Amino acid sequence: MTVLTSAPDFIKRAAARSEDADRALTSTVAKLLAELEAGGEAVAQRMARELDRFEGEIVISEAAIDAACARVPQKLKDDIAWAQENIARFAQAQRDSLHETEVELRPGLIAGQRLIPVQAAGCYVPGGRYSHIASAMMTVTTAKVAGVPHVAAVSPPRPDAPAGVPDAILYTLRLCGADRVLALGGIQGVAAMAFGLFGLAASDILVGPGNQYVAEAKRLLYGRVGIDMVAGPTDSLVLADHTADPRVVAWDLIGQAEHGANSPVWLVTDSPDLAREVARLAPIFADELPEPNRSAARAAWDGLGEIILCADREEMAQQADRIAPEHLHVQAADLDWWKARLRAYGSLFLGAESTVAFGDKAAGTNHVLPTSGAARYTGGLSVHKFLKTVTWQRVDDRALPRLAAVTASISRFEGMEGHARTADIRLEKFAPLR
Incomplete structure (x- = not known):
């Protein structure tokens, strides 16, 4: 403190700012998320037409990404690659600082931790007023360095982009290792990743900056999926x-x-x-x-x-x-x-x-x-966000008698007789003579 x-x-x-929650925003986003979950891809496509004025292909093909990459000037490619290498190297240094652990706490009582990447991550790449090349690097690169097998990216479509998403963003997403890219923005883009629309794996975590609708959609989905943070x-x-x-x-x-x-x-x-x-x-x-x-x-x-x-x-x-x-x-x-x-x-x-x-x-x-x-x-966002630190334990007959007795004692003091009996039965079965 x-x-x-x-x-x-x-x-x-x-100037003074209101601290009141924007109930209208929450209500609007909740309603649209419910429609998207119920109606799936058809609703997402309708929202893309109505909100983004986009009639093109939602799922950007590898051929379209190839063509987009060919249109990016080499100087910009070189600059993006230089920056992306810095981001990847720092993320790798973070990953290397994390270790799986095993420790024998008492003779016969072994505990440890594992670091398991989430299986699917969804990265939101803003593309409204500015084309955020950097956000593509920060999110997708970090997820891939963490070891996430499937990384999806969505970005709002723009009328001046041949493939829907600006060429430089598509080049960056390929360089960073995105597995699938959608020309889809706003709440519908977030929902597509969360619900696994358009052939995506349903995301375990949603990351990346966006406008107030994107931020509120992530906030409302938190719990069903992980998020990087509630961003303002x-x-x-x-x-x-x-x-x-x-x-x-x-x-x-x-x-x-x-x-x-x-x-x-x-x-x-x-x-x-x-x-x-x-x-x-x-x-x-x-x-x-x-x-x-x-x-x-x-x-x-x-x-x-x-x-x-x-x-x-x-x-x-x-x-x-x-x-x-x-x-x-x-x-x-x-x-x-x-x-x-x-x-x-x-x-x-x-x-x-x-x-x-x-x-x-x-x-x-x-x-x-x-x-x-x-x-x-x-x-902030780091490889830690994409990794689950989980624990495990093993017990042999050297540790079992004391561990079971202490567990039963504490459980009965708390009034949790069922817990106590799961300890008692192990004493009877695995350490009857001790």
Whole structure:
């Protein structure tokens, strides 16, 4: 628990936001999921026609993917491959850090753990306003490195894409190892993976970012299937002291604000001069962006951007822990101190040489991260999400008498006589003379 030692000053404060649940959204998504589960592929195809204005093939053929790959410029292919290799290498390092275990707790009592990949994963790749090549890499690559046998991907169809999904996304999905790709977005795309429509294996877990309808569909399906997290709008916080360059800080804030009008960004600093200069520069930089990025960034900055002035670096760290941002970028002296001190973030970017965009696109760490303060209790997408850590045990006659007696004693104290008798019968059958 973070205990704030004093109240900071707000140089710029976000507009008040309602915390009420969006009951209308939940009701709409629940209704459509029920229709999709009952009606299956026919309903999904109807929704694709009505919502995406898409009349093409839902299941993208290998021949169509071949043609799409041929149209991707070689320079872009090389860049995607370079980034994908970083992501795969980091995911493999995570996987290599995990081990199956066997330990003899007492003579004759052996317990262990296994790491078993889920059998089918569904990856949502956003494709509305932006074509998210990076999301394809982050989700499919990580699932494949974890050892998932069947990985499906869906992405919203676009009218300018010959195969329905942009060529570069199809190239990326093939490079990363997706087993099947659907030109299907929104709730119907999520449902196709969850329910096993269009020849997909029903997903054990659904991962990947999306709009509010995608996020709500995943939330409502959670329990029947696993999900990476309940995601809200992306958010980013910069911790900066007097050593920081206000131009760099302002661009880092605006660069993340372009995600959308509902994407909060924060500057937390102990430098009044830096705070004032960033407040001046940020709207100017937002206005330099092309549309629709300009309007999105300006709306996010004007409505949700905050600048918080603190007394010292400890108070800055307390504010960061309180907010628990998805992305946390430190542009301050003594980076080792910050790395050791900070406790609540999705991903940490240390030093002005780094930037959140590196992690978003190509550095290797995963960009599917907890939002809306969820970094207080969870991390982002990793190979861990696709692996089940399960346990096992074996008992021989050296451990059985004491283990059975203790189990029966505790069970009877709890009032669970049936449990006690399952221990008793083993004493009678397997250790009668002890």
